[in-house]
Amino acid sequence: MHVLQPKHTKLKHEEIKKLIEKYNISLSQLPKIKSDDPGLPEGCVPGEVIKLERKEEDKIQTYYRVVV
DSSP states (O other), X not given: OOTTSOEEEEOOHHHHHHHHHHHTOXXXXXXXXXXXXXXXXXXXXXXXXXXXXXXXXXXXXXXXEEEO
């Protein structure tokens, strides 16, 4: 992982369920990330949700993407 690359983390099934309930959305409404993206953790398959943590100034911003 490169220093400037945001942290990518695979979410567990329970975490995905909580995320969907919290934002009242479906998986198809999440932004997409391709399965061949070099930043993804090893073994990611389509349908999994990835949490990206980007450091912006003093804060860490969290983003979610579904693997396609």
